[in-house]
Amino acid sequence: MKVSTKWLNEYVKVDDIKPVDLGEKIERTAVEVDDVSRREDGQKKIVVGHILECVPHPNSDHLHICQVDVGEEEPYQIVCGAPNVKKGQNVIVALPNSWIAGHVKIKKGKMRGEISMGMICGLQEIGFPDKIVPEEFSDGIYVLPETAIPGDSIFDYLGMNEDVIDIDITPNRGDMLSMRGVAYEVAAIYNRNVKFPTPQVQEDADLHIEDYLTLDATSNDLVSPYKVRMVKNVKVKPSPLWLQRRLWNAGIKPVNNVVDVTNYVLMDYGQPIEAYDFDKLKDKEIKIRYASNGEKLTTINEDKIELKESDVVVTVNDEPISLAGIIGGQETSVTEMTQNVVLCAAKYNPSLVRKTARRENIHSESSQRFERGINIQTIQEAIDYAVMLVSDLCEGDIISDTLEINQEQEKNVNIEITSERINKVLGTSLCDEEIIDIFERLGFKTSKDELGTLIVNVPSRRWDIQIPADLIEEVARIYGYDNIPTILPIMPLTEGHYTKSQKIIRSARKLLESSGLTQAISYGLTTETKAKRFMLAESETTQLDFPMSSDHTTLRMNLISGLLDDVAYNQARKVNNVALYEQGRVFIRNKDQERPEDIEYIAGALSGLFHEATWHDDKKVVDFYLVKGIVQHLLNSLGITQNISYIATDEFEEMHPGRTAKIFINNEFIGLIGEVHPNLLKELKIKTTYIFELDLQKIIELPKDNEIYIPISKYPEIKRDMALLVPNNITNEQIVKTIKKNGGQYLVDVKLFDLYQGKNIDDGFKSLAYTLVYSDNSGTLNDEKVNDAFNKVTDKLKEELNIKVR
Template sequence: MKVSYQWLQEYLDLDVDPRDLAEKIARTSVDINDVYSLSDGLKKIVVGEVIECKNHPDSDHLHICQVDVGEEAPIQIVCGAPNVQAGKKVIVALHGARIADNQKIKRGKIRGVESNGMLCALQEIGFSDKIAPKDYEEGIYFLPNDSQNGDSVFKYLGMDDTIIDTDVTPNRGDMLSIYGNVNDIAAFYRLKPHFKELAVKEESAEKTADLVQTDIEDSQIAPTYKLRVIKGVQIADSPLWLQIRLWNSGIRPVNNVVDVTNYILLKYGQPLHSYDYDQLPAHNFGVRHANEGEEFVTLDGDEQKLKETDIVVTVNDQPVALAGTMGGQGTAVNDNTTTVALEAAIFDSVMVRKQARRLDLHSESSMRFERGINPATVETALNEAAEMIKELAGGTITAGIVTGSEAPAVDKSIKLSLTKVNHVLGTKLTMDQVEDIFDRLAFDYHQDSDDQLTVIAPARRWDISIAADLYEEIARIYGYDNLPSTLPTMTRNRGGLTPRQRFIRASRHDLEGMGLTQAISYSLTTVEKAKQFQITPLNEPMKLDFPMSSDHVATRMNIISGLLNDVAYNVARNVENVALYEQGRVFLPKGDERPEEQEHLAGAVTGQLVANSWNKKDQPVDFFQLKGIVERYMHNMGIAGQISFVPTTARPEMHPGRTADIKIDNELVGFIGQVHPQTAKEYKIPETYVFELNLEALLATPKIENEYTAISKYPSITRDIALLVDADVENATIVKAIKQKGGAFLKEVHLFDVYAGSHLPVGKKSLAYTLTYQDNNGTLTEEQVNSAFDKVTTFLKDKVDAEIR
């Protein structure tokens, strides 16, 4: 909230530098975004009076003005504003002045005519379009007729005020009002607030109940709902003092009725809404849930399609406002309004928050309804607003208030122990000091014993409900800086990582060592992407009720889709070689229960793993390179089970001929392969290879502990063997068979040649292997190696019907 220092001084005898006050608020109440004045960075901007205005001889839109700026003679200024005219007081930037965006004004000639300054619009001296009055959007601003020529404009426009921009936390909704800020500041400066309330004067014998009716059937939606009527109003601009109050608080002045409702909102934190009484379809007000699909046009001209979770204010069951959020276009106060129906209410904070978020209609009113409203000042705010409208717009206030519902302002009684206070805060406060703090906060209390105190938290502080809340109040008013610094009592425990943490950290280090770079993707994605690339396919993912964007509506059930988004991001920026991995959680729905969270590891590679070199040809990544990375990772992690790669065509997002399930002892733990060309096209990426592993399964599988064996000092013996086998026989089957019969001295099996084509029978292929034998305890003989080798050849003939070449 933008808090005016001068407005605070109306209710408090403040003699503190505004920046010191802001620092005190930050240490005691809420955070501070900024402390500034609208005049910061501006100079030599004064009041001027246009004495004469005539058309420029060489332009159809410029004017030559003689302007009195309090000097001996008027100065000449060329101005292009369409509304400039003689006899008006204007904002003048003199020669050498600094205006918005640090622009310097100099003398010069405009189409041959000398100009000694500039006549300014509000935007040109730092006002944003959001707060500048609409009446002056197309031209310069006119100052009051009683402003003195040559005086600085800052005091006339409230630009000499200091604004303290507070960042209010959700629990301190009371600080979204001048009333709440005054109460808090008075407490920590030991001041006595002197609030000024305007008493309502009902001068009409006509009863409000004869003009409007209301019946709130569901008091949960609208715990409080009240109406007043003001007849015979005349819509006009608000007086300048009121406009200054509003634009210094970041609100655009509109007219005298709307400006009063915004003024009361800022003063009391109580949103009000004004209706053009004569434009209402009827006069029986209600509040209800919207009908599914019901349409409503809001003040900004947008047509909203409502849901049952939304709440609306109705007249004759027709929506006239989104409750707590925004009014309707057809019933807004306009220049022709003569009778105003004024509404003050409290709406359910949760419903308003959800409605404002879903429709993206965040307003000053919804911000306050979301954080809470003081029930004790609803009627006070309504009465004061009615009286102000009568004073500024004329008219008469009808007799009485029509009440549809009313939540009582309930003060909370909380028992407090002095011993517990000192124990929690680490202080040695006396009962007199604690009572003094509650006196400063204007909380009633009574002492039950030497140690016990009963504190009455007023309704205006709805964030206080338990003793712990009072501990906080005591601490912040006493001063956080005054609390003693003590070290906590701790036991000494030996730190370290759990086995799970070590495994996950080792996984990251291992993949980084093989050339992959870590990526971190969003855990939220689209429903379509969440359902892709699952290790074990499931149905629908878990969806968010109120997603922030259409791209983040469901929790992910795979990591690959996020990595492919990262690949696409890099490829779109001409990064051709991308090798990424990510370790993170996926969320697997389990009906009405909490989703199962699994730790997964995934990788995505496109382009080349090894950069080009003068002595190496380009080698784009393929299935076998990525398979080698996965195999090396499994080996380094000490996976003890039998690892197998089983071809599959059951994954629609993967290439049917270049995809394999990864299994450990026949249990599915992941998959690897090329992204299907059609899927790659959808992601806008080139040929890309991916893998994903379920780390929960890897963590659960048995591990090989680190073993260290001495390198054999005895020579090894190799034997080569070439096999002619059917084309559908896999290398893994042959290697398994060789190891099964290779004997105790077989150390390694290496495939060094594959051939298929001419000179071989149809449906056959040739595979050549090198078998390495070595004994750690002695020198092998030819007889030992030949015997073991013969067993292998015999077994291969029987096992895979191989022909030894």
């Protein structure tokens, strides 16, 4: 919101305050200020010139030689290449040794052999952005009114000597999206009075709007209220310079006197005004309704949009003529041929406007105000002011009365609060009179009952204030944040600590990092295809209604997809050895759930070498058993040491069918481990990659084995080795489980130290060798006890697993 201090001064006295100081005060008290500027800064010697003569340049097919009266005794000869330069025009002239925008110095010189005493300028060359330059002058010089006096400084004519404060309005302060709203705020800050002109509408008593138009709305939820007025016999033409100056300094492009009036009222009152060419309305009933899927609308910007059933449109003859509260349609727009104008003011449903604006990616000055709130108190006054200005500037006749539907009454809010409460929150010692004075400066009528409670009447223009806490904030900022004493709060201290879940989550991260993995953080949003991969539980997808991009449309249901993207990113940059993990939440939703449940997961992805060769160690290539060891170490360190099983599976189409296993704890499925399918590796353009993913929430909830300190035995261990001929269908896990079950009380460890398949081993068999370690903390073991226990193990292996002891 760009605020001209000259315009603001018409409503509240600020000409005695330096603009920089005013901007700083607004920033300290109300909202952020982006900039305080004056367009003339850095420019000089730019004046009004009158073209006395304009002839073609003899040595150019596009240049002209102009004799220009710049208020001196003799005219200046200036060479100009603008296509619209003509004799008799009043133009902008940069004199020799002048400075224009961009710190460009204009000197006397020659162009194609002809002397040029300066430059005839377009608006862009003296600092006006392209977006606010009128279309007719966008590719040429700007032509001033006939009343401009040659030699006068151009800065006053174009409003370049006005200070403009660019304020950044927060969503809760939509009331400041208008000059009048800013005036109220500045008046409260400096304890000054505001004065606003009241429109005086001269209507044609013989003409009544009911004879021309009717109104209808399919629901009060769409718009409330909607007001229509009409002006006949208008003459559409460029706006007077005073109005163009106002719009330029507000950052708006002048179009014509009707459209400029609607934009002027928008900036003045914060009330968007819709303007239609009455003679282009095929039917005389204006209706506000939801759009139908597939309906088309061509906007005033010539964009063709396809409407959805959630969009709200203004229609005539059941055909959309504008996207309500956002942008008008081209078919009924006001042009130079318009003779009768319909003006509409409304308060649309802010939620519907916001959704449509975001979906269609059309964000206008109007939609911004409807989204943040409209002052219902001034809707009628704003449309009256608009028809008055249209009548004055377009020489039209105002038709009597206002056509309206869904009239909504002004609703002031009464809030009760006490001085004690305000002082307790702010740490101040303000008395009732000081607090009441602050409320009165804000325009809030305040009374006090017999119990000392303050009853504050908040006008509808401050719709952001609804509860006592809002009033406390108003007192704080008007009183001055710098004036509030700095006092440390007095409260009982409690020792902070992590919850059980937080401790396990942090331990899991540290364990994986100590194992050599690096933490990665991925987006919680992904594509629907990636969200459905590697799922540990059945779930419905959760889609965003208004995604920011096509790559972030769906809440993730796994962590692996994000990690694989990270692997692809690294390998595309020649980082081939990757070991990453991520701990985060996935979002699981059942069919009968409206909102998903967020669940803690932990996952890893490894590719290439786990570590490279050194002078004393061989390189270690990532494989299934390396990843399994990391997972086993993680689970064991978290206190889960028993009943962990890995069952081969081919259920996951994203995984290699022969190198993938499901992980179970106490027969409960908690995760997945294995190699990514070659087809998916090819799609992602990555090398062989192994992954694991665990439901960390289930792991947190599982019972844990407590670590018990056991002193190192003072007595020697006894070891026994066994070599087994094992069928291929028997797993190491089955063998170890049988050994531990039957090994007796002195068996303390079982280690697999050899695996062999090949020569001298029958097909369908493998040779496994184990070391069994026996120890007794209470005394020295003898061979007889160990041999008995060892023999029992071998007998059970033969009996239960059909294994031959070699």
